[in-house]
Amino acid sequence: MLHDTFFGRGLHRVAAAAALAGAVAGASSAQGTLTVAMTAGDLPDWAGMPDQGFEGWRFVGYSIYEGLVAWDLSRSDAEAVAMPGLATSWDVDESDPRRWIFELREGVTFHDGCPWNADAAVWNFSRLTDESHPSFNPVDFARARSRVSTVAEVEKIDEMTFALHTQDIESLFDYNLLYVLMVSPCAYEAAGNDRAEYAKAPAGTGPYLFDSAVPTERLELVPNPDYWNPDRMPQHDRLVLLPMPEATTRAAALLAGQVNFVEAPSPDMIPALEGAGMQVVTNEYPHYWPYRFNHLRGPFADPRIRQAANWAVNREEVVALLNGTAIPAYGAYTPNQTDFGDPMRYSHDPEKARALLEEAGCLPCEINVGISTSGSGQMQPLPMNELVQSQLEEAGFEVNFEVMDWNTMIGIFIQGAVNHEQYDAINFSSATMEPLQFVKSFMKKFQTPGGSNWGGYHNEEVEALLAEALETFDPEKQSALITQAHEIAVADGANLFIVSDLNPRAMAPNVKGFVQAQSWFQDITPIRVE
Amino acid sequence: MWIYALHRLLYAIPIALGVSVICFALVYLAPGDPVQSLIPADATEEDIAAIKRLYGFDKPLVFQYFDWLGRALTGDLGTSLQTNRPVLEDVTRAFANTLAIALIAVTLAFAVAFTLGTLAAYNVGRPIDRIATSISTVGVSVPNYWMGIVLVIVFAVNLRWLPATGMGATGSENFDWLDWDSLKYAVLPVVTMAMIPLGVVTRSTRSAVADILSQDFVQVLRAKGLSNTRILVHAVKNALPQILAVMGLQLGYLIGGSILIETVFTWPGTGLLMSKAILTRDIPLLQGTILFLALTFVLINLIVDLLQTLVDPRMSRA
Numbered sequence: 059m060l061h062d063t064f065f066g067r068g069l070h071r072v073a074a075a076a077a078l079a080g081a082v083a084g085a086s087s088a089q090g091t092l093t094v095a096m097t098a099g100d101l102p103d104w105a106g107m108p109d110q111g112f113e114g115w116r117f118v119g120y121s122i123y124e125g126l127v128a129w130d131l132s133r134s135d136a137e138a139v140a141m142p143g144l145a146t147s148w149d150v151d152e153s154d155p156r157r158w159i160f161e162l163r164e165g166v167t168f169h170d171g172c173p174w175n176a177d178a179a180v181w182n183f184s185r186l187t188d189e190s191h192p193s194f195n196p197v198d199f200a201r202a203r204s205r206v207s208t209v210a211e212v213e214k215i216d217e218m219t220f221a222l223h224t225q226d227i228e229s230l231f232d233y234n235l236l237y238v239l240m241v242s243p244c245a246y247e248a249a250g251n252d253r254a255e256y257a258k259a260p261a262g263t264g265p266y267l268f269d270s271a272v273p274t275e276r277l278e279l280v281p282n283p284d285y286w287n288p289d290r291m292p293q294h295d296r297l298v299l300l301p302m303p304e305a306t307t308r309a310a311a312l313l314a315g316q317v318n319f320v321e322a323p324s325p326d327m328i329p330a331l332e333g334a335g336m337q338v339v340t341n342e343y344p345h346y347w348p349y350r351f352n353h354l355r356g357p358f359a360d361p362r363i364r365q366a367a368n369w370a371v372n373r374e375e376v377v378a379l380l381n382g383t384a385i386p387a388y389g390a391y392t393p394n395q396t397d398f399g400d401p402m403r404y405s406h407d408p409e410k411a412r413a414l415l416e417e418a419g420c421l422p423c424e425i426n427v428g429i430s431t432s433g434s435g436q437m438q439p440l441p442m443n444e445l446v447q448s449q450l451e452e453a454g455f456e457v458n459f460e461v462m463d464w465n466t467m468i469g470i471f472i473q474g475a476v477n478h479e480q481y482d483a484i485n486f487s488s489a490t491m492e493p494l495q496f497v498k499s500f501m502k503k504f505q506t507p508g509g510s511n512w513g514g515y516h517n518e519e520v521e522a523l524l525a526e527a528l529e530t531f532d533p534e535k536q537s538a539l540i541t542q543a544h545e546i547a548v549a550d551g552a553n554l555f556i557v558s559d560l561n562p563r564a565m566a567p568n569v570k571g572f573v574q575a576q577s578w579f580q581d582i583t584p585i586r587v588e
Numbered sequence: 589m590w591i592y593a594l595h596r597l598l599y600a601i602p603i604a605l606g607v608s609v610i611c612f613a614l615v616y617l618a619p620g621d622p623v624q625s626l627i628p629a630d631a632t633e634e635d636i637a638a639i640k641r642l643y644g645f646d647k648p649l650v651f652q653y654f655d656w657l658g659r660a661l662t663g664d665l666g667t668s669l670q671t672n673r674p675v676l677e678d679v680t681r682a683f684a685n686t687l688a689i690a691l692i693a694v695t696l697a698f699a700v701a702f703t704l705g706t707l708a709a710y711n712v713g714r715p716i717d718r719i720a721t722s723i724s725t726v727g728v729s730v731p732n733y734w735m736g737i738v739l740v741i742v743f744a745v746n747l748r749w750l751p752a753t754g755m756g757a758t759g760s761e762n763f764d765w766l767d768w769d770s771l772k773y774a775v776l777p778v779v780t781m782a783m784i785p786l787g788v789v790t791r792s793t794r795s796a797v798a799d800i801l802s803q804d805f806v807q808v809l810r811a812k813g814l815s816n817t818r819i820l821v822h823a824v825k826n827a828l829p830q831i832l833a834v835m836g837l838q839l840g841y842l843i844g845g846s847i848l849i850e851t852v853f854t855w856p857g858t859g860l861l862m863s864k865a866i867l868t869r870d871i872p873l874l875q876g877t878i879l880f881l882a883l884t885f886v887l888i889n890l891i892v893d894l895l896q897t898l899v900d901p902r903m904s905r906a
Contacts, residue, residue: 099860103672196643276759304854
């Protein structure tokens with residue numbers, strides 16, 4: 059049986075693109091240096107699975123390395139979908155749905171010349187799952203843990219075919235492989251299996267080669283002339299990555315001409331940047347800024363109070379606060395995503411919210427909410443939360459905030475509401491990039507710790523639909539089940555859905571060719587610096 | 589003098605040990621978990637336990653402390669959880685970057701502040717005194733973070749005379765303090781960094797010199813017909829120990845407490861390193877950086893104490 063979860067959405071487009079690539083590649087020669095000011099406080103780790111959140115994957119992980127499965131980031135007008143990467147196709151064994159068989163891409167070599175084949179694939183998965191493997195390292199083990207923890211066995215079938223065995227039947231298992239990057243076994247072993255030593259000459263299969271790094275300051279990558287995919291050959295001579303956590307500094311560096319590509323300028327800086335002739339781009343992507351409710355106890359265990367909160371919030375007002383760099387959120391997906399469906403849209407209706415609170419016997423309804431001062435995807439958390447607080451209080455809530463730093467918030471999220479009963483909700487941004495993430499956020503069996511369902515949300519209908527999706531290998535049926543579950547969860551007020559970010563980026567006027575995909579990740583290879 | 593120096597050195601040992609206990613324990617008192625920045629948000633409790641075991645965070649804190657202290661005494665501050673690089677390597681590189689601008693900032697601040705403070709003390713109530721006091725007040729009260737941003741907007745964005753951020757066009761490894769192309773990157777951080785010591789030292793100098801000038805022995809000197817310059821030399825010599833103590837503290841603060849300035853200018857020093865370690869709960873890096881800075885602070889105080897006794901031998905008898 060061909061498992062074509064991704065193929066239906068991505069493969070045909072890839073095939074067409076590949077056909078065109080031969081004609082297009084080489085038509086334009088690389089030029090200029092692209093210097094990017096990232097929001098990260100440090101350089102993302104370039105010795106394997108990166109850190110620094112998705113920004114690390116965006117600029118470093120997917121530049122140097124690739125996984126068996128990749129993102130199609132070639133379009134800005136449609137949802138970014140998964141597509142074949144270092145595997146050209148994969149099947150689920152008809153006789154054993156726990157056995158996934160991968161056909162590997164031929165003719166690919168790592169940057170150090172090491173061949174990409176089943177041995178390399180087996181080596182990569184073994185070192186992430188087997189503590190006794192000579193190339194095992196706790197950093198990579200930790201970062202890949204939730205992606206490969208269900209891998210029970212790794213099997214070489216022939217030179218270019220290998221199999222992964224999962225512990226349970228998991229129809230969405232392959233989405234995990236977007237986040238498992240392949241490292242050159244030759245380079246790692248040549249470094250004596252010493253990760254720090256390997257970092258001096260890392261080797262993946264991606265479109266960029268490591269050139270140099272000044273720790274904590276700058277990472278320089280250059281195009282990989284032997285890259286297998288001509289469609290993604292970098293169109294600039296050099297990529298320089300600079301960590302610059304302060305938004306004002308990033309904007310100043312762009313205006314002063316020190317960098318030519320800036321991540322996440324603050325909304326109040328955008329008019330000044332545009333006034334100075336800079337290009338500012340935005341696009342929808344799978345992000346939402348919610349209050350994650352504690353469903354285990356307290357007021358939000360009652361659906362009427364959850365719905366009241368959703369009716370109480372004026373999303374348009376929050377968008378205005380952000381100078382239009384966001385859109386109202388009406389669910390865990392954004393409207394452009396396939397599985398968004400047609401959920402009910404909560405409008406701003408404080409009277410309806412108050413009536414629901416009265417009916418639930420919780421007026422005024424006191425709630426304790428954990429919020430962070432900053433953080434990945436948290437947007438402008440302090441002014442936004444103050445606005446939401448005033449809106450909720452207008453409808454009859456009494457909102458108490460506990461303000462904390464981002465890392466403390468991450469800890470509270472990882473430990474789950476079950477270990478933090480004092481919070482009725484937490485403001486923790488989310489990314490539903492693929493169905494597996496949705497399942498992990500809304501299914502009771504994935505209640506944190508051990509999943510992304512922080513508050514222990516449980517709805518029998520949603521549970522049944524998602525359980526069925528997890529065992530359904532037909533992508534259309536799978537999508538229909540998840541869409542239905544999403545619509546029910548929204549109507550049920552599973553979270554307080556507030557806004558979705560539009561991910562502003564600013565570029566110098568001479569930066570051309572950037573296509574902002576609807577994704578946390580971006581393909582920077584087409585960018586030209588003229 | 590040498591006996592005094594030995595005494596001070598011996599006193600520094602229990603202080604250093606106390607510092608090591610505090611900086612080890614302090615990072616554990618803060619909320620958060622050392623492995624949480626390493627793991628995905630949906631990691632299971634078993635995964636978290638396995639990762640803690642791999643890093644040795646499952647052992648009792650006392651064991652972890654002595655293990656850490658034992659290695660620290662041999663110069664091994666451990667390995668960064670995030671980067672896998674030796675902590676000592678990161679700290680020493682960052683320290684050198686911070687120390688350079690801190691020393692320049694302190695020297696600049698001291699030169700200007702000492703002159704201003706002395707002039708003000710000699711001309712109490714006159715316009716020069718008012719100007720010095722105003723400069724001092726601005727230096728102390730304007731947040732240096734804000735000052736840094738204003739300087740960037742004026743000199744980097746509007747005038748384009750100086751760079752806005754970073755340490756050199758290709759990073760600190762190629763930074764040349766004798767080359768203007770590199771040095772220009774340090775101008776704005778140094779000026780911003782000098783603001784607070786400038787204010788504090790101007791104030792201290794003015795107050796110390798004015799106090800000396802009002803003492804009886806100065807009247808005697810005047811009665812003996814000494815010139816104003818000679819009298820000033822006497823006054824400054826007497827005020828110097830107090831001013832040196834303030835300078836020493838300011839240098840210590842600059843070396844350890846420049847997080848905001850280094851963040852604004854993305855200057856790869858200890859402030860930026862510590863901020864990164866705090867935000868990612870990189871405990872070995874945080875402990876190593878704090879220990880290194882604390883011991884440096886102890887050392888600076890020791891040097892200042894010894895300098896004070898050189899200037900004023902009465903202090904070694906105290």
